Amino acid sequence: MTNALRSSVATRATTSADRTTGASRAFAWLLVVTGGLGVLASWVITLDKFLLLEDPAFVPSCTINPVLSCTNVMRSEQASVFGFPNPMLGLVTYGVVVAIGAGALAGARHRRWFWLGLNAGTLFGVGFCMWLMSQALYEIGALCLWCCLAWAATVVMFWYTTVHNLRHRILRAPRPLxxxxxxxxxxxxxxxxxxxxLLITTRFWSAWQSL
Incomplete structure (x- = not known):
């Protein structure tokens, strides 16, 4: 290999390693909004959880009936999987997403590993939300409306992070896909x-009819 060829290969490798990618304003705003909704849901649930711990007779505003019952969800074992209330984790992680979105709006650009890390984080988040959803439907037998908001926000957040990474070739995939x-x-x-x-409607249809 000649010196010129070695230099060309090294330059391409350096350029690839140092390449940074920004985000469109639409995607940046999506991160801010979905992250903000997640923070809101986590904040309300955290406050209600502490109030419930202080006063076992406290009834959260989102406890409407036996099906839409934040109280039953908050008192379940699944509500503290890691040894502390789940929404406290949400306050941190959704807050990070808001910060990333705000940075992108300000023109921040990041390397490939950063966007892959965000994709991995949102993948964990959406997987955790889907597990919590299955527990709420088939084990706890009740729904928390604030949790439902966080689930939807996380689904959108994860998917559009994946779309962003596919569009910018951060995730490798066939061009037709x-x-x-x-x-x-x-x-x-x-x-x-x-x-x-549909799953929620199917699971609780008979319960809603009897209310």
Whole structure:
């Protein structure tokens, strides 16, 4: 290999390693909004959880009936999987997403590992939310409306982070798949959220009829 060729290969490798990627204003705002909704839901649930600990007779405002009962959800073992209330984790993680979105609006650009880290974090978040949803539906037998808001926000957050990474070739995928995802980006979150709503309706239909 000649010196010129070695220099060319080294330059391309350096450029690839140092390449940074920004975010569109739409995606940046999506991070701010979905992260903000997650913070809001986590904040309300955390406050109600502490009030419930102080006064076992306290009834959160989102406890409406036996099905829509934040009280039953907050008192479950699943509400403190890591040894502390789950929404306290949400306050931190959703807050980080808001900060990333605000930085992107200000023009911040990040390397590939950063965007992959965000994708991995949102993947963990959406997986955790789907597990909590299954527990709420089939183990606890009650729903928390604030939790439902956090689930929907996390689904949208995860999907559009994935779309962003596919569009900018941060995640490697065949070009036809990337083109399809980019063109019909709304299909997956719409179907996903509609499926959650269908599961909720199917699970609690008889209970709602008896209220």
């Amino acid at each position: 990337v083109a399809a995802v980019t063109e019909f980006h709304w299909v997956v979150p719409a179907v996903w959220c509609a499926s959650i709503l």
